[in-house]
Amino acid sequence: MTITRARLPEPGPSPPFTFPAIQKSTLPNGLRLWTVRHSQVPIVAFMLLVRRGAAFDPAGKEGLAAVTADMLDEGSGDRSAIDMHEAIARLGAQFDIDIGSDATAASVTVLSRFTDRALGLLSDIVVRPALREEDFSRVRQLRLHRLTQIRDMPGALADRAFLKLLYGIHPYGHPPIGTEASLASMTIDDVRSYHARAIRPGDATLVTVGDCDHQAIEDLARAAFADWTGAADGTVAADEEWPKGARLNIVPRPSAPQSELRIGHVGVSRDTPDYHALLVGNAILGGQFVSRINLNLREDKGVTYGARTAFEFRRLPGPFALQVSVQTSATAQAIEESIREIVEIRGSRPVTADELSLGIAGITRGYARNFETAEQISRAAMQLALYDLPEDYYAQFVPRIERVTIDDVSRVMSRHLDPARLTTLIVGDLDAIGADIGRLGLGEPVVVAHDSF
Amino acid sequence: MNITFTKHTLDNGLDVLLHEDHACPIAAVNLWYHVGSKNERPGKTGFAHLFEHLMFEGSEHHDRGFFQPLQGAGATLNGSTNADRTNYWEVVPSGALELALWMESDRMGYLLPALTQAKFDNQRDVVLNERRQNYENRPYGMASMALLAALFPPDHPYHWSTIGEIADLHAVQLDEVHAFFRRYYHPGNASLAIAGDIDVVRTLDLVTQYFGALPAGERVDPVRASAALDGDTRIYIEDRVELPRLYMAWITPAMFADGDADLDLATDLLANGKTSRLYRRLVFEERLATDVSAAQNSREIAGFGQVTATAAPGHTLAEIEQVILDEIARLAHDGPNGDEMERGRVQAESQFVFRLQTVGGFGGKSDQLNAYNVFVGDADYFDRDLQRYQAVTPSSLQQAAAKYLDPAARVTLSIVPRDRVALAAHDSAPAVVA
Numbered sequence: 001m002t003i004t005r006a007r008l009p010e011p012g013p014s015p016p017f018t019f020p021a022i023q024k025s026t027l028p029n030g031l032r033l034w035t036v037r038h039s040q041v042p043i044v045a046f047m048l049l050v051r052r053g054a055a056f057d058p059a060g061k062e063g064l065a066a067v068t069a070d071m072l073d074e075g076s077g078d079r080s081a082i083d084m085h086e087a088i089a090r091l092g093a094q095f096d097i098d099i100g101s102d103a104t105a106a107s108v109t110v111l112s113r114f115t116d117r118a119l120g121l122l123s124d125i126v127v128r129p130a131l132r133e134e135d136f137s138r139v140r141q142l143r144l145h146r147l148t149q150i151r152d153m154p155g156a157l158a159d160r161a162f163l164k165l166l167y168g169i170h171p172y173g174h175p176p177i178g179t180e181a182s183l184a185s186m187t188i189d190d191v192r193s194y195h196a197r198a199i200r201p202g203d204a205t206l207v208t209v210g211d212c213d214h215q216a217i218e219d220l221a222r223a224a225f226a227d228w229t230g231a232a233d234g235t236v237a238a239d240e241e242w243p244k245g246a247r248l249n250i251v252p253r254p255s256a257p258q259s260e261l262r263i264g265h266v267g268v269s270r271d272t273p274d275y276h277a278l279l280v281g282n283a284i285l286g287g288q289f290v291s292r293i294n295l296n297l298r299e300d301k302g303v304t305y306g307a308r309t310a311f312e313f314r315r316l317p318g319p320f321a322l323q324v325s326v327q328t329s330a331t332a333q334a335i336e337e338s339i340r341e342i343v344e345i346r347g348s349r350p351v352t353a354d355e356l357s358l359g360i361a362g363i364t365r366g367y368a369r370n371f372e373t374a375e376q377i378s379r380a381a382m383q384l385a386l387y388d389l390p391e392d393y394y395a396q397f398v399p400r401i402e403r404v405t406i407d408d409v410s411r412v413m414s415r416h417l418d419p420a421r422l423t424t425l426i427v428g429d430l431d432a433i434g435a436d437i438g439r440l441g442l443g444e445p446v447v448v449a450h451d452s453f
Numbered sequence: 454m455n456i457t458f459t460k461h462t463l464d465n466g467l468d469v470l471l472h473e474d475h476a477c478p479i480a481a482v483n484l485w486y487h488v489g490s491k492n493e494r495p496g497k498t499g500f501a502h503l504f505e506h507l508m509f510e511g512s513e514h515h516d517r518g519f520f521q522p523l524q525g526a527g528a529t530l531n532g533s534t535n536a537d538r539t540n541y542w543e544v545v546p547s548g549a550l551e552l553a554l555w556m557e558s559d560r561m562g563y564l565l566p567a568l569t570q571a572k573f574d575n576q577r578d579v580v581l582n583e584r585r586q587n588y589e590n591r592p593y594g595m596a597s598m599a600l601l602a603a604l605f606p607p608d609h610p611y612h613w614s615t616i617g618e619i620a621d622l623h624a625v626q627l628d629e630v631h632a633f634f635r636r637y638y639h640p641g642n643a644s645l646a647i648a649g650d651i652d653v654v655r656t657l658d659l660v661t662q663y664f665g666a667l668p669a670g671e672r673v674d675p676v677r678a679s680a681a682l683d684g685d686t687r688i689y690i691e692d693r694v695e696l697p698r699l700y701m702a703w704i705t706p707a708m709f710a711d712g713d714a715d716l717d718l719a720t721d722l723l724a725n726g727k728t729s730r731l732y733r734r735l736v737f738e739e740r741l742a743t744d745v746s747a748a749q750n751s752r753e754i755a756g757f758g759q760v761t762a763t764a765a766p767g768h769t770l771a772e773i774e775q776v777i778l779d780e781i782a783r784l785a786h787d788g789p790n791g792d793e794m795e796r797g798r799v800q801a802e803s804q805f806v807f808r809l810q811t812v813g814g815f816g817g818k819s820d821q822l823n824a825y826n827v828f829v830g831d832a833d834y835f836d837r838d839l840q841r842y843q844a845v846t847p848s849s850l851q852q853a854a855a856k857y858l859d860p861a862a863r864v865t866l867s868i869v870p871r872d873r874v875a876l877a878a879h880d881s882a883p884a885v886v887a
Contacts, residue, residue, distance in 0.1 A: 002662070003555070003662045003663060005513075005514040005555075005559065005563075006514075008515065008522050008552060008555060008556075009551040009552050009555055011526040011527075011545075011546070011548050011549035011551075011552050012547075012548025012549070013548055014478075014527060014546045014548060015478035015546060015547060015548065015650075017478070040474075040476045040810070041806060041807075041809050041810050042806065043806060043807065043810070081727070081737075082727065082728060082733065082737065085726060085727040085728045086728045086792070086796075089726055089728050089796045089800065090792075090795065090796055090799065091799065091803075092796075092799035092800045092801075092802060092803030092804070093803070094803075094807070109807070110803070111802070111803055111806055138737070138740065141740070141765075142736070142743060145696070145743040145763075145765060145766065146743070148695045148696060148766065149592070149694075149695060149696060149743075149763075151695055152592040152693055152694050152695055153591070153592055154590055154591075253693075256590055257585040257589045257590050258582070258585045258586060258589075258590045260590075288524065289520050289524070290518060290520050290521055290524060298579055299518070299575065299579075300575075301578075302574070302575045302576070302577075302578030302579050302582070303578070303582065304579070304582050304586075305579060305582045305583040305586050305587075325582075325585075325586045325590070326582070327581075327582055327585060357525070358521060358524060358525050361524065361525045361526065361527060362524045362525070362527070364527070365525075365526060365527020365546055365549075366479070366526075366527030366528060366529060366544065366545065366546055367527070368477055368478050368479055368546065369477065369479045369529065369544055369546075371477070372476075372477045372479070372810065372811055372812070373810040373811060374810070
């Protein structure tokens with residue numbers, strides 16, 4: 001064999017990918033048990049999913065779901081908060097509680113010899129948290145400090161302000177952490193009541209992936225979760241009415257060397273039939289390194305370290321947003337170029353055949369690598385449970401992406417991106433860029449007050 | 454528990470490490486160049502990292518973006534630079550291994566003919582924006598630079614940070630980039646690890662074909678330097694922050710040296726997790742701080758230990774400093790207890806096993822093989838690395854804490870809100886940050 005540098009070698013065919021089988025059963029209390037055997041490494045990853053998240057926060061109590069999640073590992077029964085963390089640490093476990101708009105997930109990963117002890121701890125944490133007053137006061141205080149610190153962080157500040165601009169009082173209008181006022185109004189009774197209403201087995205799924213056996217996990221779970229009962233009450237529903245605010249908004253950050261930008265609007269929900277075409281379209285627009293917007297702003301103009309766009313697909317319509325941090329002097333230019341790219345991909349400059357094939361290949365050809373570790377597989381299974389996706393979802397994913405055409409991309413981008421509705425937010429130096437952004441035709445920038453989001 | 458591999462050294466000096474793992478139909482290519490910011494000189498900082506960017510801008514036989522063909526084949530890819538080394542990796546479907554080798558070998562052998570002034574200017578602008586985003590416009594973002602500058606003297610290769618100084622980034626010229634490439638980017642200064650769904654014989658054949666003909670470069674001698682602190686250097690920075698933060702840092706043993714594992718466990722038991730001593734006192738019980746963390750930052754020619762805590766509103770860095778000093782003194786005097794030792798050992802074991810889960814990317818098996826090969830000179834080091842942690846005893850840990858976390862030989866950095874210098878720890882002077 002001799003090599004040539006005259007042309008690139010043609011890759012061989014992609015090996016077929018099969019998502020591993022999920023064994024399923026349901027406990028009498030409604031808790032679904034899903035197990036995937038993945039025995040390469042002696043590890044077991046548990047993930048307990050409850051389909052209630054920050055969008056379930058009662059009005060005026062924004063942040064309650066997240067505080068409750070944070071309180072779960074603060075002791076159980078006679079165990080103090082410190083005892084609980086000592087027990088987790090003694091297993092060498094990776095432990096995490098994650099909360100988003102639609103769900104709360106507690107995860108524990110351990111060496112498989114600690115399987116039973118880890119599951120026992122997980123059930124103590126989720127089912128039998130102590131929820132003590134003194135722990136609550138500390139946890140809430142730390143969250144208030146965190147809110148103080150977010151005021152200094154341009155990216156986090158932009159995310160918060162942007163959600164509020166897009167969603168107003170809608171359940172997606174606040175980040176999980178809530179606000180100073182809502183946290184201040186909360187009591188431990190709110191937390192106990194939220195736990196009783198939302199952290200229930202009727203709608204929950206325990207995903208176990210690793211060096212494990214379904215029947216053994218079921219036997220352990222049956223005992224560990226025996227006294228957990230009930231179903232979460234209510235669901236999150238909201239009118240699809242969004243605020244009609246200013247097109248150009250700014251949170252002043254005097255003498256900042258960069259402007260943190262968000263450009264977008266409320267997008268689509270996870271159950272959209274356009275999901276696959278939108279993934280491809282977004283990859284080409286701003287979802288990959290070689291996207292139009294990143295190549296333009298980074299590789300051509302050099303005004304940023306990186307730009308990206310994403311549709312967040314949630315149970316209700318989630319945001320579409322461009323995120324980028326650009327040098328202050330290029331603020332107006334970056335906004336202008338980004339909006340132009342968003343406008344053009346809707347049809348006036350449709351994606352090319354090369355862009356389409358590269359976008360599709362980037363999503364499909366290396367698909368198997370997304371399922372290498374136990375945690376990756378459990379997160380993938382969790383998506384099925386969270387969004388009621390069909391059993392063959394992962395088997396169908398690659399073929400469905402491969403069927404996306406240029407016309408599909410133009411159609412869905414034009415349907416789900418609306419230039420007239422785009423909201424732009426700048427966290428940056430108003431004095432340095434004020435004059436420059438006047439020419440964008442987006443109106444005078446409206447200063448967003450710190451206490452309004 | 455080990456990573457089985459074969460090692461070959463090509464005639465031009467390139468080390469090749471191959472590891473088969475057919476669990477997932479992917480192959481990880483991981484290429485280390487033994488060059489980082491420690492190979493730079495004062496006035497020429499930021500060079501190794503800027504160079505990493507240029508490696509993605511095309512080479513002689515593919516003078517276009519590096520990402521497109523690989524992404525078209527289903528790869529993920531990235532690179533990174535630190536003080537000691539630069540790494541580049543691709544994770545590809547197993548059928549695209551040869552493409553990744555073609556691309557990596559072309560930029561190892563044929564980068565310069567494709568390197569133009571325009572690419573260079575563009576990536577310098579990108580790096581200046583990376584610096585703004587990750588350092589200048591980030592709260593507390595300048596702390597690491599100030600710490601390094603105070604810990605290590607001006608001629609020590611760890612004195613400056615990998616991102617580089619702004620003036621140096623503006624001053625660097627294209628011909629210096631060429632010289633840098635010839636000096637450091639050649640087979641004799643590189644280590645190539647390939648892990649995953651591969652056939653070892655065929656892969657070695659491919660590697661030999663693609664890399665074997667590249668000329669061996671001039672040997673790169675190890676960088677040597679020593680540093681010691683002889684007092685408590687107390688400095689502050691005013692920043693756009695609400696809450697003051699205290700950093701305490703010490704010069705500690707290098708990666709894999711005696712005392713490194715002890716200090717790794719010592720900093721864990723001091724401030725890693727809610728059961729750690731400093732978290733319990735500062736955050737949980739006395740509520741003086743809103744967060745606390747600690748780490749032994751192991752590097753090739755020296756390490757530095759670090760404790761960081763942010764003051765809770767209404768509390769001072771003075772209170773926090775006293776608690777940190779108390780707890781370090783207690784550890785240095787009494788050593789760890791049995792629970793702490795058991796916790797440290799099982800956490801080390803778990804972390805080692807967790808790391809075996811991926812073949813590629815940052816920290817995957819291919820990256821670990823290269824780390825051991827480049828820094829220890831022996832890729833067969835996984836078990837011995839774990840044994841370092843299992844060999845730590847209460848008395849060795851105590852002695853390491855006493856010797857290295859010395860209150861009389863440290864750097865104490867305060868980051869305070871602008872115009873609130875009085876909030877800095879006592880007797881602090883303005884830090885010099887370029």
